[in-house]
Every structure is written in structure tokens, then in C-alpha cells.
Amino acid sequence: MAGILIYSDKDKLALELITAAHQIATVLGQEIKAVAINNDAQAQVLASAGADTYIISNAEIVQADVAAVAAALQQTAEQLGIDTVLLASNRRGKELAGRLAQIMGAGCLTDIAGIKVADNKIECQRNALGGATVAIQYIAAPRKVIAIMPRAFEPAGAGTGKISHLDVAARSSGVKMLELKEKSSDSVDIEGANILVAVGEGLNSQGDLGMVETLAQKLGGVIACSKPVATDKKWLPEDRIIGLSGKKCKPELAVLLGISGQVQFTVGIRDAKTIVAVNTDENAPVNQMADYILNADLHEVVAGLNKALA
Amino acid sequence: MNIVVAMKQIPDLQQIRIRNRKPVFDDVPMTLGAIDKNALEVGVSIKESQGGKVTVLSAGNEDLEDTIKEALAAGADEALLVIDDALAVAGSDVIAMVLAAAVKKMEAAELIIFGEGSGDNYSGQVGSRVAAILDWPQVGYASSLELNGNMLRAARSLEDGEEIVEVTLPAVVTVISGINEPRIPSVTQILKAGKKPKEVLEPEDLGLQIPAEAQVLSLSNLAPESERKQVVLKSVDELVQALKNENVIGR
Ligand SMILES: Cc1cc2nc3c(=O)[nH]c(=O)nc-3n(C[C@H](O)[C@H](O)[C@H](O)COP(=O)(O)OP(=O)(O)OC[C@H]3O[C@@H](n4cnc5c(N)ncnc54)[C@H](O)[C@@H]3O)c2cc1C
Numbered sequence: 200m201a202g203i204l205i206y207s208d209k210d211k212l213a214l215e216l217i218t219a220a221h222q223i224a225t226v227l228g229q230e231i232k233a234v235a236i237n238n239d240a241q242a243q244v245l246a247s248a249g250a251d252t253y254i255i256s257n258a259e260i261v262q263a264d265v266a267a268v269a270a271a272l273q274q275t276a277e278q279l280g281i282d283t284v285l286l287a288s289n290r291r292g293k294e295l296a297g298r299l300a301q302i303m304g305a306g307c308l309t310d311i312a313g314i315k316v317a318d319n320k321i322e323c324q325r326n327a328l329g330g331a332t333v334a335i336q337y338i339a340a341p342r343k344v345i346a347i348m349p350r351a352f353e354p355a356g357a358g359t360g361k362i363s364h365l366d367v368a369a370r371s372s373g374v375k376m377l378e379l380k381e382k383s384s385d386s387v388d389i390e391g392a393n394i395l396v397a398v399g400e401g402l403n404s405q406g407d408l409g410m411v412e413t414l415a416q417k418l419g420g421v422i423a424c425s426k427p428v429a430t431d432k433k434w435l436p437e438d439r440i441i442g443l444s445g446k447k448c449k450p451e452l453a454v455l456l457g458i459s460g461q462v463q464f465t466v467g468i469r470d471a472k473t474i475v476a477v478n479t480d481e482n483a484p485v486n487q488m489a490d491y492i493l494n495a496d497l498h499e500v501v502a503g504l505n506k507a508l509a
Numbered sequence: 510m511n512i513v514v515a516m517k518q519i520p521d522l523q524q525i526r527i528r529n530r531k532p533v534f535d536d537v538p539m540t541l542g543a544i545d546k547n548a549l550e551v552g553v554s555i556k557e558s559q560g561g562k563v564t565v566l567s568a569g570n571e572d573l574e575d576t577i578k579e580a581l582a583a584g585a586d587e588a589l590l591v592i593d594d595a596l597a598v599a600g601s602d603v604i605a606m607v608l609a610a611a612v613k614k615m616e617a618a619e620l621i622i623f624g625e626g627s628g629d630n631y632s633g634q635v636g637s638r639v640a641a642i643l644d645w646p647q648v649g650y651a652s653s654l655e656l657n658g659n660m661l662r663a664a665r666s667l668e669d670g671e672e673i674v675e676v677t678l679p680a681v682v683t684v685i686s687g688i689n690e691p692r693i694p695s696v697t698q699i700l701k702a703g704k705k706p707k708e709v710l711e712p713e714d715l716g717l718q719i720p721a722e723a724q725v726l727s728l729s730n731l732a733p734e735s736e737r738k739q740v741v742l743k744s745v746d747e748l749v750q751a752l753k754n755e756n757v758i759g760r
């Protein structure tokens with residue numbers, strides 16, 4: 200019986216993959232197996248969530264060496280007779296997905312936000328055309344590598360799985376990890392926020408962020424942004440980016456200030472319940488996805504709101 | 510140093526209209542992927558500081574011959590194009606097979622630079638697949654690169670931090686958009702671009718045949734349904750009232 204193998208170096212994402220695997224396995228009658236590489240503690244976590252877990256211990260397989268991790272997973276799949284591998288669609292996972300698919304001779308889909316099994320097909324939902332459309336696709340090839348977006352599934356609950364050890368040959372490609380500078384994690388979680396006040400390139404200066412922050416506080420929300428505000432201007436941390444390469448948010452209220460509304464942005468906020476757009480350009484595309492439109496200078500609107508909400 | 514930059518031709522996403530939830534491509538011009546332009550800028554700036562040659566490599570339909578001028582104007586020295594109608598809709602596996610075969614044909618390429626994701630598909634597979642076929646090491650999501658002889662040191666931008674890695678060339682690198690600001694070519698550069706060398710191949714010239722069966726198939730591709738009120742307000746006071754009516758303030 201062909202099984203499903205799940206892998207992510209992040210415990211939480213691996214647990215989400217177990218849930219996704221269940222959705223497939225119950226329909227197709229498959230077993231769920233997990234692998235942990237040089238991480239015994241993770242093996243415990245995954246086994247306690249119901250997956251039969253294999254530990255690979257081999258110091259030559261380093262996380263930063265995608266080729267080495269892919270080779271280890273390919274050998275695991277082969278030894279266990281597995282044709283479907285689920286990975287996380289974070290950056291490491293996406294990068295791994297292509298390499299693993301290539302050496303497995305598998306078809307591959309990344310950034311999968313939802314799964315439905317019908318007709319013996321694993322129908323996968325992903326954004327296409329930069330987020331303008333949502334495509335339903337499936338892998339027709341017998342071998343499959345599917346990378347699942349973080350948070351698309353709830354982490355798996357308790358279960359019981361066995362832990363075993365597995366030997367694979369290390370195939371290092373010579374990538375040396377010199378340093379991992381951990382980001383001081385942003386304590387604000389824009390994905391979980393009920394109210395978001397998002398700023399775009401229409402904001403005049405970093406100094407003007409102060410009054411936007413005040414507005415966010417008055418509304419009981421948090422501040423988020425379009426990509427250039429974080430990556431080009433570096434006015435806010437990248438964790439605050441809404442969109443295709445940022446976060447997908449579903450707040451009750453989103454106030455979009457000086458954001459033009461390109462698809463790569465709107466894909467991250469279109470599930471909001473109420474959207475307010477403030478933009479000086481009455482033809483800005485963002486207006487088409489807004490419930491309330493104010494064609495005005497955002498700085499004046501923010502100042503006015505801060506006064507009105509005193 | 511022979512640097513290859515892989516760039517994908519895509520429809521200008523800003524100009525795609527949605528009708529009955531379906532994307533309409535009529536008269537939408539082709540362009541090069543935004544992040545691929547960052548990849549090119551990396552290649553060109555390495556060349557400018559250390560010497561060498563930048564070849565832009567692309568697989569697609571015949572429109573490429575025109576689209577690629579943008580890359581030649583922005584600093585690529587020459588183009589290698591693999592052209593076939595089937596390549597305009599081919600899957601990542603096929604594109605990777607074609608690009609890898611083209612790289613093998615070139616003289617001693619040492620560094621291949623990809624975008625982190627293509628503008629339309631954004632699946633981040635092609636670079637990894639090419640690295641696997643060539644059996645080269647890869648460094649993904651680079652936010653800065655430093656070359657010292659044949660040693661490459663890169664900072665990789667991950668969700669929870671920055672990873673500094675080192676690798677010996679040849680290698681595959683994918684870059685994020687934050688790595689640089691792509692230059693805008695001048696009018697003279699655009700005029701000169703047409704005269705730069707351009708080699709056009711067909712898959713057969715690389716000894717390749719495009720498989721008839723796609724690995725990945727699409728069942729549907731529709732814009733999500735959205736119903737928004739689109740009420741135009743005249744003042745902050747009206748906005749405050751609207752938010753009260755929506756029950757999001759003054760609770
Ligand atoms: C593969 C890929 C992935 C991407 N991922 C993301 C992503 O995840 N998130 C993201 O945001 N972008 C993403 N982008 C970039 C995206 O295409 C847009 O470039 C970006 O969203 C634009 O940001 P913006 O709306 O803030 O800026 P702009 O497009 O420059 O818009 C600024 C707006 O502000 C308005 N304005 C100016 N002054 C004022 C004022 N005083 N008051 C009010 N309004 C004013 C202008 O009319 C304009 O509409 C991605 C792009 C690519 C190619």
C-alpha cells in the first residue's frame with residue numbers, strides 16, 4: 200500500500216501536514232508516515248500526533264543543503280514505497296519541493312491553500328496569475344510532491360505513531376552554513392488580527408507611521424503594509440506584508456491607506472469582511488475591492504479619524 | 510565568469526481583465542517577470558565589478574524574440590532562446606529540462622541566477638529542478654551575494670531569520686525582489702539591444718522532445734467571487750458613520 204510521507208523541519212508545519220495527509224489518506228486508504236532529520240525531539244512530536252515516524256540521523260545532512268535533504272527524502276520514499284510527499288510551502292519547503300520532485304521524477308505543486316480528493320485525484324487549490332485567479336490543479340504523474348501553505352490546515356491533534364530509525368546515504372552538495380541570524384520575532388500577528396490598518400507607498404514618510412499606529416490602536420487593530428513599504432523602504436518588518444509573498448489575512452475590517460491594489464497585494468486581503476480604501480486616485484484598482492471608498496489624502500484622513508475617534 | 514540569468518516571458522499581469530470570472534488575455538502584451546529583472550540586475554552588477562559575460566536564457570514561444578530585448582537593454586550581453594509554441598504552456602518539469610539542456614550546451618557556465626518565483630506561476634520550482642538536473646548546489650531566496658573567485662557567499666532570507674551560506678561554483682542561485690533595484694535602460698541602450706547577439710534554438714536542437722503528457726493538469730482557473738459595496742464616501746465623518754454601521758467601532 201502506497202503511503203504519504205510528510206516532512207518539514209518546523210514542528211508546527213509538520214503537524215499541519217499530518218492533518219492535510221489525513222484528508223488524502225482517509226479517501227485513498229493510505230498510511231501516513233513522517234520523517235525527522237537529525238531531530239529526535241521532532242520525531243516524538245510527530246509520533247504523538249499519530250504519524251509513524253522515521254528518524255534519520257546523519258550529521259552530513261545539513262538543513263541549508265537542499266540537495267542533501269532532497270536526496271535523504273528521495274531515499275526515504277523509495278525505501279518505504281511512497282509515491283506522495285507533502286512538504287510545507289515556506290521558503291525552505293518550496294525550495295526543497297522542486298529539487299525533490301526532480302530527483303523523484305515527480306510532478307509538483309507548491310503554495311497549496313486547500314485540498315479535495317475526488318475521483319482518485321488530489322485536487323489542489325493555488326493562486327495563479329499573481330493572485331488574480333485561483334486555480335484547481337492536480338498532479339497526473341504517478342509520483343507527487345505537494346507543498347502546503349503554512350496555516351492552510353490546523354495542526355494535528357493527539358494520536359499514536361511508532362518511531363523507527365532509517366539509514367540513508369548522505370549526498371552533500373557542499374553548501375556550508377556559516378551562520379543563522381534569527382529574526383527577533385515580531386510579536387504582532389497580522390494573520391490573526393481582527394482589524395488591520397495597512398499602509399502602502401502613498402504614505403509620505405516613515406515619520407507618518409506614528410499617526411497610522413495611533414489609528415490602529417484606536418480601532419483596536421494592528422498595522423500592516425504592502426510589500427514595498429517593508430522590502431524597499433524598510434519602514435516596517437517583512438512580517439507585516441499582506442499578499443502573495445506576504446501573509447493572507449481575514450480580518451473583520453481592513454483599512455487600506457495609499458495602496459494601489461495590485462493583485463499580488465489584494466490576494467492577501469480579499470477575504471476581509473469589510474474593506475475601506477483611502478486613495479487620492481479615484482481610479483485606483485483597490486477601489487474595486489472596497490466596501491467604502493474615500494478619495495482623499497490618507498494623511499488628512501488618518502488625522503481626521505484620530506480626532507473623531509478620540 | 511560566465512553568468513546565466515533565467516528569465517520568463519509572462520503576460521503583463523496589470524493588463525489582464527477578468528470577465529465572467531475568467532482571465533482575458535486578448536491584447537495583453539508580454540513582459541519579463543518582475544523578480545527575474547532583479548535576477549538580471551544581480552548578474553549584470555557582478556559582471557560590471559568582476560568582468561565576464563551575462564547570457565539571458567529563456568524558453569517560450571516566438572514572442573520571446575521581441576520580449577527579450579528588454580533584458581538585452583538592461584545589460585545582458587547576449588540571449589539564448591529556446592522557442593516552441595508548446596513551451597509557452599509547458600510545466601515546470603519541461604521548462605527545467607529545456608533550460609538545463611541549454612546550460613549544458615553553453616561554454617562553462619558557472620553561475621545561474623533565477624528569480625525566486627515567476628511572475629505568473631510563482632511556484633519556485635524551476636531553479637531547484639535545474640539545479641537537480643545539473644547536480645549543482647543551490648542557494649535559494651538570496652538577499653545578497655558576494656563572490657570571491659569561485660567562492661560564493663550568500664545571505665538567504667527565510668521567514669524566521671537570515672542564513673549565511675557559502676558554496677563553491679558552479680551553483681544555482683534564486684534571488685528575492687529586495688536584493689536590488691533593477692536599472693531602467695536608457696533610450697540608447699534600448700536601441701542597441703536589437704544588435705546584441707541572440708541565438709534561437711528549438712527543443713530538437715538540444716536533442717529534446719517535449720512530452721505529450723503534462724505532469725500537472727488544471728481543472729479550473731477562475732477569479733474568486735467578490736461582492737463589495739463600493740460605496741464612495743465624501744468625508745471622514747461619513748467614514749466614521751459607516752464603520753459604526755458595520756459595527757466595527759463604538760462597540
Ligand atoms: C511575484 C510578486 C509577488 C509580490 N508579492 C507582493 C505581496 O505579497 N504584497 C504586496 O503588497 N505586493 C507584492 N508584490 C508587489 C505588487 O505588485 C505591487 O508592486 C505592490 O503591492 C504595490 O504597493 P503599493 O500599492 O503600496 O504601491 P503603489 O502601487 O505605488 O501604490 C501607491 C498608491 O498610493 C496612492 N497614493 C499616493 N499618495 C497618496 C496619498 N497622499 N493619499 C492616499 N493615497 C495616495 C496612489 O494613488 C497609489 O494608488 C509582488 C510582486 C510580484 C511580482
Ligand SMILES: Nc1ncnc2c1ncn2[C@@H]1O[C@H](COP(=O)(O)O)[C@@H](O)[C@H]1O
Binds near residue numbers: 515566569608631634
Ligand atoms: N520559461 C522560462 N524561461 C526562462 N526562465 C524561466 C522560465 N520559467 C521559469 N523560469 C525561471 O525560474 C524562476 C522560477 O519560476 P517558477 O518555478 O515558475 O516560479 C523564474 O523566476 C525564472 O528565473
